[in-house]
Amino acid sequence: MMFGHELIVAHDLSGTDGLLLEIGSERGGGSTFILAMLAKAQGRPFVSVDIDINQTAKAMRLVVLAGKGEAMCCDGVKYVESLFVPIVAVYCDAFDIVGARTILRYGKGYEVRGQEFTEEACHSFYLNLAKAIIPNLVPDGVVCFDDTVNNKGQWQGKGAVAVPWLLENGFEILKSFTVDVTTCSGGVLLRHERL
C-alpha cells in the first residue's frame, strides 16, 4: 500500500450504512476520485472537505466525474462538528505534516489562510478531528489516518496524538502499513472495539 485511502478501499464496509467522508481533498494521491467511486459502488453518500477553495474546486470536478458525492470548502474539524448524520468511515488526510519540505511547498498557503503551521497545531487538528468524529460514527465505523506510522512503539506523523487517544478510548487498530518511517509515510485504520 502507498496511500491511506487504500486501507478504506480494502476494508469491507458493505452492509453498513452511513456517510463516507474525506478530510483533505485530492492533491496527487488520487483519494477523492477513488473514494467517490467506492461510495458510488456501495450506494452511500460521500463528502470531501478541504479548507483551500482551489482544492475544493478540483474535488468538485472529481465528484462530478465519478458521478457521486459533494465537495465542501471548510475547516475539517468545524465541518465534522456541524454534522448530525451517521458516518461509516473517515479518511483523515488534511493538515500537512510540518517539515522543511512541506513548509517550502505548502507553508505559504497556511500563512495566507491564517493557519498556524506547527507540529503541535497539526497534532491537535487530528486530535480534535477524532473527537468530533466519534459522536456520529456508526457501529463498525472506521477512522483512517494517512502519513501515520508506528516507529519503535511511538506513533508519529498526522495521527501522532490522535491515534494513542483513540486507543485509550476504546478503539483498536484493524490494519496499518509503513512505507518509510523517516517521512511518516504509511497509514492506519481504526475501529471502536465496543461499538
Ligand SMILES: C[S@@+](CC[C@H](N)C(=O)[O-])C[C@H]1O[C@@H](n2cnc3c(N)ncnc32)[C@H](O)[C@@H]1O
Ligand atoms: C495531503 S493533502 C490531501 C491529499 C489527498 N487526500 C490525496 O490523497 O491526494 C492535504 C489537504 O488538506 C487541506 N487542509 C489543510 N488544513 C486543513 C483544514 N484545517 N481543514 C481541511 N482541510 C485542510 C490542504 O488544503 C490540502 O489540500
